[in-house]
Amino acid sequence: MRPFSYTTVSSVRSAVLQVSPDPKAQYVAGATEVLNLVREGQIAADRLVDIRALPLTSIRAGADGLHIGALARHVENHPVVRRDYPVLAQALLAGASPQVRNMFTPGGNLLQRTRCSYYRDVSFACNRREPGSGCGALEGNNRYNAIFGGSDHCIAVHPSDLAVALTALDAVARTQGPAGARAIPIEELHRLPGEEPHRETVLEHGELITGIDVPASRFAARSHYLKIRDRASFAFALVSVAVAVDVRRGVVRDCRIALGGVAPRPWRARAAEAALTGKPLNEASRRAAGKAAASGAVPRRHNRFKVAMVERAVARALSEVED
Amino acid sequence: MPDDVGSRESAGRAAGGPSRRQVLGRGALLGAATVGAGVAAQAEAARAATAPPVREETLAAEPVEISLRVNGRERTLSVEPRTTLLDALRERLGLTGTKKGCDQGACGACTVLVDGRRVNSCLTLAVMRRDAEITTIEGLAKGDELHPVQRAFLECDAFQCGYCTSGQIMSAAALIEEGHAGSPGEVREWMSGNICRCGAYPNIVAAVRQAAGGGAR
Structure with a gap:
């Protein structure tokens, strides 16, 4: 592993002051992702700034929604999360092994990098890791890659389950940077690759996620996370679906459907939401929503299966929130 | 599959003094902020009040002497900031019961307990665990009396090659x-x-169930 220095900080202000001016400085908390990236060479950090001591560990539940500190532990065990935001608890449980879940932090989870093997193996070309070097996945083994939101330069998918569930809940990331604080919808945190796949998020260097706000909604309590993967547990999603519905008098008044494993960011299936809204929740409407969710997909040679998988996964996830 | 730790780091250690810690931050002991309202905030405040104060410091990218509490013993060792807890245990303290499998958090062979919770020791730095209570496979038995999980793994034949076994048992x-x-x-x-990789899963599940007192099947 490349050598680096190590700094501990005790305030958000101090953390931002340490990292912002130093392009080779990098935050570390759970370390489950950063250490792998520094070890393998995707991140050329000379300095890790440990933010674990910052007072960002609380989980607060109130009438206006949920606030999750960027360093909160075991959010899935919080009684209000389990009762009122089941999609969130389910996505967290599906997210990793018990060991990794004992270590990771919510803020870091959102910023994990793609699992695309052409990004992870530094001997391959990758526009995301090394701008202009090419993309091995376009014509290579792209079984795990994107069917939505990709470009001719990158078809990586974002691997976070948490981000997909948060997107279905209209959640917002709170950040603190050198220019001050701001709020960024989780759905917009990651950029689509376009011609600059190496610009992965909208965050400035040194801008720190301090927490996540999940607004109260009429659909959060009736929600579900379905994750389909190559093995039963501890694997990244081939396709995942977060659904949340507000059903009153037998009719879907409002809903959110977000997909994971298919795009460079959590992917809102707005066509599916439109297809379902105003309809009764039944087999016909579930199937129609699934069809709509898969519309517009651009599959590659090895991931055509994801199109049908999205259709069926959306329908199945919706069946879990039916009466 | 030891990496560069044995060579470069030990060379660095030979050149380094007993303590190369550089305190570049403000140096003062700073308590965490405790303002806030509501039950959760009060709980957090209570934790912050009892938690050890946070030292703002920088350790340079070179060997530094630290102490770790491993299996109930305070151990002093020389590491670099980049040294993982796994490499510190194996290469510095000679506790080779903890295994290096994938070295990327995917296989679990390096599982140890940190403050009672299981973690992948390849995914954390030794310098990040200076205040923690670490338990490895060497610390699980009480003298000659095996931990119930160790005994169950023997009785249920829950391994073949044994490389993943210490991680399985800790987990x-x-x-x-x-x-x-x-x-x-x-x-x-x-x-x-x-x-x-030997696929001893059925017997591993049986051993865990037996150790938990839930019957082997």
Whole structure:
């Protein structure tokens, strides 16, 4: 592993002051992702700034929604999360092994990098890791890659389950940077690759996620996370679906459907939401929503299966929130 | 598959003094902020009040002497900031019961307990665990009396080559403490962070169930 220095900080202000001016400085908390990236060479950090001591560990539940500190532990065990935001608890449980879940932090989870093997193996070309070097996945083994939101330069998918569930809940990331604080919808945190796949998020260097706000909604309590993967547990999603519905008098008044494993960011299936809204929740409407969710997909040679998988996964996830 | 630790780091250690810690921050001991309202905030404030104060400091990218509390003993060792807890245990303290498998958090062979919770020791830095209580496979037995999970692994023949076994046992010991041994299915899910290439899974599940007192099947 490349050598680096190590700094501990005790305030958000101090953390931002340490990292912002130093392009080779990098935050570390759970370390489950950063250490792998520094070890393998995707991140050329000379300095890790440990933010674990910052007072960002609380989980607060109130009438206006949920606030999750960027360093909160075991959010899935919080009684209000389990009762009122089941999609969130389910996505967290599906997210990793018990060991990794004992270590990771919510803020870091959102910023994990793609699992695309052409990004992870530094001997391959990758526009995301090394701008202009090419993309091995376009014509290579792209079984795990994107069917939505990709470009001719990158078809990586974002691997976070948490981000997909948060997107279905209209959640917002709170950040603190050198220019001050701001709020960024989780759905917009990651950029689509376009011609600059190496610009992965909208965050400035040194801008720190301090927490996540999940607004109260009429659909959060009736929600579900379905994750389909190559093995039963501890694997990244081939396709995942977060659904949340507000059903009153037998009719879907409002809903959110977000997909994971298919795009460079959590992917809102707005066509599916439109297809379902105003309809009764039944087999016909579930199937129609699934069809709509898969519309517009651009599959590659090895991931055509994801199109049908999205259709069926959306329908199945919706069946879990039916009466 | 030891990496560069044995060579470059030990060369660095020979050149380094007894303590190369550089305190570049403000140096003062700073308590965490405790303002806030509501039950959760009060709980956080209570934790912050009892937690050790946070020192703002920078350790340079060179060997530094630290102490770790491993299996109930305070151990002093020389590491670099980049030294993982796994490499510190194996290469510095000679505790080679903890295995290096994938070295990227995917296989679980390096599982140890940190403050009672199971973690992948390849995914954390030794310098990040200076205030922690670390338990490795060497610290699980009480003298000559094996931990119930160790005994169950022997009795159920829950391994073949044995390379993943210490990680499996540490993970299983934590799983039982967590209360996740209720059924074979629950054991399989909560042991998912430990891979066995020999495929001894049926016997591993049986051993975990037996150690938890839930019957072998």
